[in-house]
Amino acid sequence: MSTRSPAALWQSLLKQLWLPVLCVAVLLLATAGSTSFYFPPATDVLATLWRELLHGGLVGDLLFSLRNIALGLALATVVGVGAGLVIGEIDLLRQATGPLLDFARATPTVAFVPVIILTLGIGSGPKIFLIALGSLWPILLNTISGVHGINPAVHETARGYRIPWRLRLSKVVLPGALPQIFAGIRVALSIAVVLMVVSEIYGSPVGLGNFILQSGSGFAVPETWAGTVLIGILGYGLSVLLLAAEYLLLGWYHQRPPRARRPMSRPLSRSEAKT
């Protein structure tokens, strides 16, 4: 979009980044010269992280985890948005699926880990499945509510001008629900990171989760910290990426005048009657 200048994007990135930078600085200062076994100096942790990335197998673990999380989220987004558009559009379906979806959302996906390992094994597939399963609900529920929340006047217009359903879905319903869909994906992302770690802690020879588990079990404290920090950076990096994507796709939504000016349901009496 031409109205979104790179400068504005940078500004938004800066707004996101200053606090992590500050935290790192505080950590470096607070742990400098630490002799504690469990809390080594942050510089040691970072050095270990660097070393592990360059010479250890950490890049492999990172790529494995990244791939799982990307595929899992992508799957959840495709299924969640697709199903959400349909369910949100069809009132009967929305009402029928309501209780079921609330139940599914309320069940912690982590509880499925033993079952999934038992039935699907410990390869990459079950992990992607687990991530997708956990990420699905917020995306699906947000899509449904986003579709349902579209101004009725919008639907009326589309119908009045005889917009074919395919076009209506892609140019009316989807963009109309997109702000909420993105909110769902943001929630899903944090769930996905948790599930990624958990899925690799239980029965996995690779991945960041496995790396911190192995390091911790072997009392390799700097490595354990390094892995943990890396997971944090990974999660944060992904959320920044998502924010950038949202900024590009939802320019119209973020630049719009404040909420107060959005159309409310008009009262029956004329609004201009108030003097």
Add this chain to the structure above:
Amino acid sequence: MMQRHMKTGGGGSSLVVEDVCKTFGHGADEHRVIEGLSLRVDPGEFVCVVGPSGAGKTTLLRCLSGLIRPTTGTIRYGGELLTRPHADIAVVFQDYRGSLLPWMRVRDNVAFPLEGMGVKRAERNRRAEECLGAVGLADVGDKYPWQLSGGMQQRVAIARGLAYEAPVLLMDEPFGSVDAQSRFDLEDLTLSLRASLGITVVLVTHDIDEAVYLGDRVVVIGGRPTTVVDNLVVDLGADRDQITTRADHRFTDLRTRVLTMIREAQAQAQGEGPTVRSESTSEEPAPDRSPGDAMGGATGGTGRGDGPAREKTGRAVR
């Protein structure tokens, strides 16, 4: 002026409403909005439907556009029963903020119905620009609707209706939420577009002055449930002017007559004498609260004389 690539020439076919009733709700909640309403709009005519707030004007227009179906009775366009939106009928909605898509630029909004018709992009954009030019917005195609003022947004909505190239344009209180100056401009714009394109226009409004100023014919609706109360030809000619036409005695006579009809219909609907009408009854029609629901389909052609003596020549029925 812009060229038309119309499917059917001029004002299309006639729109005939016959004995339409529209009821919402069921059982105890049942609420009859329109009863026994008949109306005919001939090709090329500019018909204004005027009635008080809550009279079901929007309901009628939605029926005319095929968006909803009447409970009983028929609406025919060119002899064909209207059961869904028709390619010959474009609608300009009251709520332009809701009806212009905020995620599309102005040009894309105007061109969107054409996209639905399978028109190629270059042709779509050309027509959209042409129609934006016709409503005096040649240079805002790249903006988003929410970057424009209310009056400009409604112009965009009109441009979209024009781009659809339907011979019949339905307008639902199109100028209800714009400032007075824009309102006059938009009224004149509508008149000139209609004159140059020869389209049929049905405009629904609560504003009597507006109805008389714009229409070849004014259909007064009212009562509870709503029906046609009066139907009068506006003999003001084709050339109208915001200042001189509104000062013309024929204009003021017509306005007085319309206002009288509406007040009588309202008084009857409330089941009481015409003197009772007060400010509070005008604010909120609350149709389901009136117990009698009397005075069904009658055409309220009763003598009109004493009713509006204390009318303070407000421009609209409230």
